[in-house]
């Protein structure tokens with residue numbers, strides 16, 4: 219008991235000792251990218267697995283209740299019924315893992331899902347997404363408001379200023395406060411890795427986020443210049459693995475930002491299987507954050523089933 223109760227605390231000594239070997243990370247990432255993706259006969263099943271791990275996202279200034287409504291309908295029925303029937307998956311309740319929207323759109327998403335009789339979770343970005351450059355008080359309030367509107371998952375952004383200054387204790391304190399504001403909601407912590415400078419910083423920020431009680435660590439907001447890359451993912455999943463080995467806590471991983479093709483989604487599943495094992499290959503521990511990935515996955519599934527490529531109008535998107 220003592221061992222586990224000590225594990226979600228800040229361990230500055232561990233953080234101070236972190237050194238990441240850039241060469242090894244790049245080699246490992248290259249190896250993963252060169253991996254054979256699953257055999258053709260299994261590909262449709264893997265693509266369907268990827269669908270169930272998607273946080274179907276819209277994070278735009280021009281989001282409205284109606285495009286959020288369409289997004290929700292697509293999340294509930296992400297792959298055409300006919301295609302699922304041909305795979306004998308039509309009554310297996312295939313949906314995406316969640317929908318992900320800005321705080322102001324949470325109520326719309328909750329209403330659309332409720333009207334459709336769906337219990338799909340609504341995730342909301344919060345804490346001054348994407349930059350996180352608003353006062354702590356308003357960042358905390360934003361979390362509380364999204365939860366009050368019905369979000370059951372909150373994607374917070376870390377304070378990059380603190381991370382770049384090596385103020386790990388202050389960063390830990392902020393994330394702990396977000397954790398408390400989330401209440402029972404699942405908390406995913408976005409590191410915005412493209413702004414953290416070094417692999418060592420990415421590893422340290424991953425540890426601090428996990429020590430502060432994050433359920434997931436997430437690469438990016440999708441708004442930075444560099445988002446989910448394989449080398450950065452290797453650093454983060456190694457931190458997840460080390461944290462699990464040391465504390466017994468399984469923390470999830472969410473690559474996000476710029477993931478657009480079915481092929482990439484298969485590579486992400488391969489990376490998780492190789493680095494963290496099959497336990498992590500479920501929506502509880504793995505998500506793909508993406509606004510424009512589902513269309514290509516559905517097209518590839520169509521191709522596997524029919525042998526033809528669908529025209530885009532044949533597979534309407536959210």
Ligand SMILES: O=C[C@H](O)COP(=O)(O)O
Nearest residue numbers: 439440475476507508509
């Ligand atoms: O959290 C999810 C990201 O915003 C999605 O980024 P994306 O629009 O590049 O897919």
